[in-house]
Amino acid sequence: MDGPGPDRGGESAPEGTQPAPGRPPALTDVARLVGVSHQTVSRVVNNHPGVRPRTRERVLAGLRELGYRPNPAARALATGRSRTLGVLAVAGTLYGPTSTLYAVEQAAREADYQVTVVSLHSLEPAAVRQALGRLLAGGIDGVVAIAPLLDATDALSAVAARLPLVAVEGRPDGDIATVSVDQAHGARTATEHLLAAGHPTVRHVAGPSDWYEGAGRIAGWHAALETAGAVVHPPLAGDWTARAGFAAGCRLAREPDLTAVFVANDQMALGVLRALREGGRRVPEDVSVVGFDDIPEAEYFSPPLTTLRQDFAEVGRQSLRSLLEQVEAGTTSRTPVVISPELVLRRSTAPPP
Amino acid sequence: MDGPGPDRGGESAPEGTQPAPGRPPALTDVARLVGVSHQTVSRVVNNHPGVRPRTRERVLAGLRELGYRPNPAARALATGRSRTLGVLAVAGTLYGPTSTLYAVEQAAREADYQVTVVSLHSLEPAAVRQALGRLLAGGIDGVVAIAPLLDATDALSAVAARLPLVAVEGRPDGDIATVSVDQAHGARTATEHLLAAGHPTVRHVAGPSDWYEGAGRIAGWHAALETAGAVVHPPLAGDWTARAGFAAGCRLAREPDLTAVFVANDQMALGVLRALREGGRRVPEDVSVVGFDDIPEAEYFSPPLTTLRQDFAEVGRQSLRSLLEQVEAGTTSRTPVVISPELVLRRSTAPPP
DNA sequence: AAAGCAAATGTTAGCGCTAACATTTTGCCG
DNA sequence: CGGCAAAATGTTAGCGCTAACATTTGCTTT
Numbered sequence: 001m002d003g004p005g006p007d008r009g010g011e012s013a014p015e016g017t018q019p020a021p022g023r024p025p026a027l028t029d030v031a032r033l034v035g036v037s038h039q040t041v042s043r044v045v046n047n048h049p050g051v052r053p054r055t056r057e058r059v060l061a062g063l064r065e066l067g068y069r070p071n072p073a074a075r076a077l078a079t080g081r082s083r084t085l086g087v088l089a090v091a092g093t094l095y096g097p098t099s100t101l102y103a104v105e106q107a108a109r110e111a112d113y114q115v116t117v118v119s120l121h122s123l124e125p126a127a128v129r130q131a132l133g134r135l136l137a138g139g140i141d142g143v144v145a146i147a148p149l150l151d152a153t154d155a156l157s158a159v160a161a162r163l164p165l166v167a168v169e170g171r172p173d174g175d176i177a178t179v180s181v182d183q184a185h186g187a188r189t190a191t192e193h194l195l196a197a198g199h200p201t202v203r204h205v206a207g208p209s210d211w212y213e214g215a216g217r218i219a220g221w222h223a224a225l226e227t228a229g230a231v232v233h234p235p236l237a238g239d240w241t242a243r244a245g246f247a248a249g250c251r252l253a254r255e256p257d258l259t260a261v262f263v264a265n266d267q268m269a270l271g272v273l274r275a276l277r278e279g280g281r282r283v284p285e286d287v288s289v290v291g292f293d294d295i296p297e298a299e300y301f302s303p304p305l306t307t308l309r310q311d312f313a314e315v316g317r318q319s320l321r322s323l324l325e326q327v328e329a330g331t332t333s334r335t336p337v338v339i340s341p342e343l344v345l346r347r348s349t350a351p352p353p
Numbered sequence: 354m355d356g357p358g359p360d361r362g363g364e365s366a367p368e369g370t371q372p373a374p375g376r377p378p379a380l381t382d383v384a385r386l387v388g389v390s391h392q393t394v395s396r397v398v399n400n401h402p403g404v405r406p407r408t409r410e411r412v413l414a415g416l417r418e419l420g421y422r423p424n425p426a427a428r429a430l431a432t433g434r435s436r437t438l439g440v441l442a443v444a445g446t447l448y449g450p451t452s453t454l455y456a457v458e459q460a461a462r463e464a465d466y467q468v469t470v471v472s473l474h475s476l477e478p479a480a481v482r483q484a485l486g487r488l489l490a491g492g493i494d495g496v497v498a499i500a501p502l503l504d505a506t507d508a509l510s511a512v513a514a515r516l517p518l519v520a521v522e523g524r525p526d527g528d529i530a531t532v533s534v535d536q537a538h539g540a541r542t543a544t545e546h547l548l549a550a551g552h553p554t555v556r557h558v559a560g561p562s563d564w565y566e567g568a569g570r571i572a573g574w575h576a577a578l579e580t581a582g583a584v585v586h587p588p589l590a591g592d593w594t595a596r597a598g599f600a601a602g603c604r605l606a607r608e609p610d611l612t613a614v615f616v617a618n619d620q621m622a623l624g625v626l627r628a629l630r631e632g633g634r635r636v637p638e639d640v641s642v643v644g645f646d647d648i649p650e651a652e653y654f655s656p657p658l659t660t661l662r663q664d665f666a667e668v669g670r671q672s673l674r675s676l677l678e679q680v681e682a683g684t685t686s687r688t689p690v691v692i693s694p695e696l697v698l699r700r701s702t703a704p705p706p
Numbered sequence: 707a708a709a710g711c712a713a714a715t716g717t718t719a720g721c722g723c724t725a726a727c728a729t730t731t732t733g734c735c736g
Numbered sequence: 737c738g739g740c741a742a743a744a745t746g747t748t749a750g751c752g753c754t755a756a757c758a759t760t761t762g763c764t765t766t
Contacts, residue, residue: 037716072492073429074752077721091455102444105472114491119458138467139425233399242653271653298597300624390746430751457718
């Protein structure tokens, strides 16, 4: 037989225009119908110049009549480009990675690229490497890695050597292009906001320190305290979940001189809020709390949470811009893009009692 | 010139084994290196039988030496299959759709399929149609549509006529394969739980009624009340957001005889919780609240939320199973798969005061 | 009106792979 | 140890498309 695909209807027609074989129409089918060469049809489909308007019209009619759709595999094979980008995403319901994923997809769509997603259910280096391998095997033009792990950098560099790649929320130094939010700046803003309200010092419920965001927020918080000459208590380690926030909050609730907490993300802040309430500490009268992310629910916590908003849509857009620059121009401009978060004041912060 | 791709290094080598041309190795390169035909190499790569162990070994060595990776575009062109599935997903941070997306991706990965995502930022029928069009143009073997809109059914049917398709959370009747959670059953369970605790009736903060889930939860709640002969107040309309929940909660907080609320999802329940507290109603002492979804944060609401857990991982797995059945076997078993949610008891419900 | 030229269109080859069929080995039997 | 089937391998063609080059057409110029 001649290749695959649905069986074509009985090839009985004598010679002329076949009556629609049982497979999707190809360029040649349109060409035959219109009476031009398949190349001319290709030119029309791809908007190439040098087709007479009259011809173009006839071809367009044929295209429409047959319901022609270009075969992406054939295109990719002929051009060496698939117009498909890969996104490496951390699975789960963390606000940041999810929002970034959709933002990237939207930006890609606008640039007429498809997006194939590989999600990461574990952050083991081996799992990251395997996921990147899948991407590499996928016939992709470039990769957006939403890989907030600090030590994923090596694996990413290896991929970046073979393929355009942008790391979102990766360490901005190194030899790969990155787009990230200025975590330290945000954390400093949060801490300074609390110090300015009169709190003697600020405690920190941290994210995992092997995440770029976690480390950056710790650093910013620490720097702000140092600058102000405030006491630096060791941060409480968390893992971004409300559960961890609750656990940390329970410990904090036992400390009598506690007046202000900077929590590394909003989901943990929810847990902290409940722990403080159950520990008999009112927010914000007794203790002030600041989160990070501005998830849509933060405004409806009890009390509404003061937090730092990150513009993930912008992160997505910038990532794509940077990636397509590499894909299309071949340039390798690895200027790190940094986006600043914005403090959103709500009711969870007040001067100390 | 002969096609595209990165420029091959200077073609100066006399005749023998070329010194790695500047493009990724293809089957023929391995074949030449090993001294067999490209077809034999293909057989080894695809684990076809009928290759002598000795030959297979030599080919495998060549494959490894050259770092061969199959070209998916060429494969797709030759076989008519891309081993890529499309997922239509509602963008945003709703727990259900996001969890389902990742679950589908994981299941697809296990079946050795790639997943390309098209996200929906608007639920206008036109937007849905356009998104499906993109999918159709993407050279995909099948579609998982996480499209909870009731009136998307027509657009889906149109696609299903050309391509294997599974609708997740779509109306289980109709001519397309669906996988869904038994929303009405869950809602009935929630309502009955409250009635059994002694509440005379239960109010409902609903999701959008043009969503399958929204409608199903309204129906189940309604049925339970009718069965029990309880008063049926009109449901309060919401849009799944905490903001809408808060608004509804504010109205409910003004009703003196309110003792129990069934909220159509956890995020809205968060808003209801805050509204009730601000309205001076204690939960669960004065008013009981039940949510739906069991998002990871629900356990850390104040108070921890009684809710219905949906097994999205199972939904993802079943969707993929059903889809691959269509893709691979060609069967079109459109038996709707229904998964039951499970009541998770926490501290937001109690007998009426 | 013939020549010349640019614009429009056609022809050919090849992207890397798989399927089908053709050919060569092998092992094994009488 | 020739011969023969089965196993192993090779050859050919074609998937649908684009790029490069070849040819034709339509138009201007003198």
